Amino acid sequence: MNDPTQEPHFLQDPYPAHAAVRSISPVRPASGGRPGYLVTGYAEAREALGDARLSKDTAAFFAGKGSRRRLHPAVAHTMLAGDPPQHTRLRTLVTKAFTTGAVARLRPFIARVTDELLDRWPADGTADFVAGLAVPLPVIVICELLGVPQADRPDVQRWSAQLFAAGEPDVVDAASHAMADYMTALIATKGRDPGSSLLDRLIAARDGADHLSEAELVSLAVLLLVAGHETTTNALGNALLALLQHPAALDCLRAKPDDIPAALDELLRFDSAVSTATFRFTTEAVELGGTEIPAGVPVQVALGAANRDPARFPAPDRLDLDRNATAHLAFGHGIHRCVGAPLAKAEVEIALRAVLTRFPGLRLAVPADRLEWRHTRLVRGLTSLPVLIG
Template sequence: MHPFGPEATSDPHPINARLREDSPAHEIPLGPNLNAWLITRYDDARRALNDPRLSKNIKDAPVRTSGGWPDDLRKAMDSHMLSADPPNHTRLRKLVSSVFTARRIADLRPDVQRISDELLDGFAGRDEVDLIGEYAFPLPLQVICELLGVPIDDRDSFRTWSNTIIASALAQGDALAAATSMNDYVRELIARKRAEPDHALLSGLISAADEGDRLSEDELTSLVFLLLLAGHETTVNLIGNGVYLLLSHPDRMAQLRAYPEQLSPAIEEFLRFESPVKTSTIRMATEPVEFDGVTVPAGAVVMISLLSANHDPAAFADPERFDPARTDNQHLAFGHGIHYCLGAPLARLEGQIAFTGLLERFPKLRAAQPLDELAWRPGALLRGLDRLPVMLH
């Protein structure tokens, strides 16, 4: 009964339910000679996400040192706030927050709308499309590229690198080569932005300062990696999983079309029911941590199942019922505490525009194959479909 095994890839919810019932924390195999403790209950997950004894500074944890990353590449990818504890996390978040503001996100609305419209315009004259590859994937990727100021001609490379890196938890083989190529490109992009700054986020991050403090080169490249991989892939899954849920519940899709003002709570239910991120990025226990009588030992790798916590009946009424009108929905899809996702407002904005355009333009949208035959992407981190073929008319 492994929560990340093949049997759990298509439908993890029954296995998560059994894990929640059996114990508050489970030691599971994560790789050769490597175990991790998995937290599955809502209250425990919420506490663990903000517990200072569970460190995000995991550069020396076995799961990071066993993957074959060169030290310079690891620093270029991992020197961001999601891999830091206070006070360094506080410093990084303050610098990034000074640039990645609510105003900047709000100002992106016309760009997000334009990108969504252009992608949907591209479906003209077609009966069947893959909504993942042709809509859910390119929309947030193009938004992130707009946000960073990445030239249009370079965006296909970002798509290839992102796909390759995210497909491998330990980043060996092709993923290592992709990460190296992306890192080389990002460093060149930073150099261009230093020489010719613009109004995009990356130029703002380069110039961001607080009492003389600035982001280092590794911190800048790491933030780009974080935006491209974490910020992009999660929104792909928000859109894809949300459409999948609506196709599975055509009555709910019809209700959203009739009452588009209900889309905001529906997006929160998409996030809860099929959380785009299955588990939090790993932590390491700096001392023993107890969860309802079960002690996670010091030095242990800890993972928190956001997907399982979001189906905990102790936190959600009738959690296995998909209810787009659910109002009391304090899900953990964006995390909790000091590491709460800084990009959550952008993901919600993209979701609002993506679903609105799709539902308005294609009133007869339906699945092109049985939904139970769709393939979900394997792995411990993300929850998303590989493809989502749909009929538009």
């Protein structure tokens, strides 16, 4: 059969294609010229994400293979591209910034920024939810957390978006250097004039007993900047679109906004902000879902597909806010599960509550099939979401 994941409409709605592939096998060789294996089943995806035999050490995988790419090492070799014990040491340094308690202390700031952004929306007419809230809110929050000056935040957001420019390797490579060079300069500035941000605390760790190297520090800073808002931006747009397309669910949350926290897991499951988990490869032969995967080949774990697996979530294409979807894989699973998940959920919750409360008549301004999705298979998010107010 033709590969349905290569069809032109795949980015618009990837889930029928994922279902077609999964119906053949939840684990099968990737097609369309892509190397390795594709995992679309939930049980198999969860197993793969937790299997230590699937390494994320990209440096080891690509060593000696040669490449024309010129990604900055701070982007090519982040905490996401490493295995224990290095990964464990780096993750431990940042986890405390995203605990439930730490996020709770950020909630008033998130709510204030949300209100300030929504104050700029028109009283009636059309607004772009992505440009007007989903992009700036997470950027402002993570930049505030890291101590990025306000004047620099538009550049940071632009470089981050360019890092996901599928099919434009030169753009991606240039953005990686711009981001890394900026963070190197910011770290130097903070080293001379320390503050109290998360980045300042990481600098102290570099200079203290944790022996964080300069390269590791820059890499962590870049990763936190990019991952700290990209996922949330996409999750916000996807969640609001899902609600606008499901009026009964939307009406329920409008009537009872206190139910929004309980609805988040189902919204995250229904349309995952990350389509495919970051790079993994087998360090030895691995049997997964009855399929033998040879050693030394990439394994693509399709998180969005796994979250629509009917074997785990009955009627998976239906948005059901009463469903217990806490086991979704939108944030990954295992030791590489998104460290910023608590912050992302808080931002989505606060933003949705504000929008649904302040704009009770909100609705789509264009047919859903005319919305444009970002041209990348790694993340899933809208380039814009025009809504009518009033």
